[in-house]
Amino acid sequence: MEDEHVEQPEEQREAQIEECLAYFRQAIASPESVPPWSDWWRENEPLVERVFPLMEYVRLKHRKLLGARQILQRFEELPKDYRPTSPRLTGSCGHCGERVPPSAIGPEGEPVTCPHCGTVFADSEEPGGSAPG
Numbered sequence: 001m002e003d004e005h006v007e008q009p010e011e012q013r014e015a016q017i018e019e020c021l022a023y024f025r026q027a028i029a030s031p032e033s034v035p036p037w038s039d040w041w042r043e044n045e046p047l048v049e050r051v052f053p054l055m056e057y058v059r060l061k062h063r064k065l066l067g068a069r070q071i072l073q074r075f076e077e078l079p080k081d082y083r084p085t086s087p088r089l090t091g092s093c094g095h096c097g098e099r100v101p102p103s104a105i106g107p108e109g110e111p112v113t114c115p116h117c118g119t120v121f122a123d124s125e126e127p128g129g130s131a132p133g
């Protein structure tokens with residue numbers, strides 16, 4: 001039998017996972033209301049490493065907000081075909097979770113490329129894109 005040096009009641013672990021999930025949900029739904037991924041990760045990486053299975057920790061470490069989204073999708077909190085909102089609207093990248101400065105956002109109708117991870121967001125899925133006014 002192996003002796004675990006860290007003993008943690010299961011309920012506490014679940015509460016800590018829930019705290020992380022709360023951040024993931026916020027970072028996906030309204031990224032402007034929470035710190036960017038890198039800030040959150042810097043503070044919470046040891047926690048994530050402790051409470052998540054190794055596979056999920058590695059996923060989050062490498063895929064960042066995308067990994068968080070995949071975890072929520074696995075919990076069926078997000079639809080499988082969920083697509084992040086364009087940084088034009090949120091000011092944040094739905095892939096890496098970093099802020100996208102206005103200088104990186106081109107004219108209306110142009111795709112937005114995240115300067116941090118290089119993900120390209122098509123501006124809108126709606127055909128025609130009729131703008132009121």
Ligand SMILES: [Zn+2]
Pocket residue numbers: 093094095096097098114115116117118119
């Ligand atoms: Zn990005």
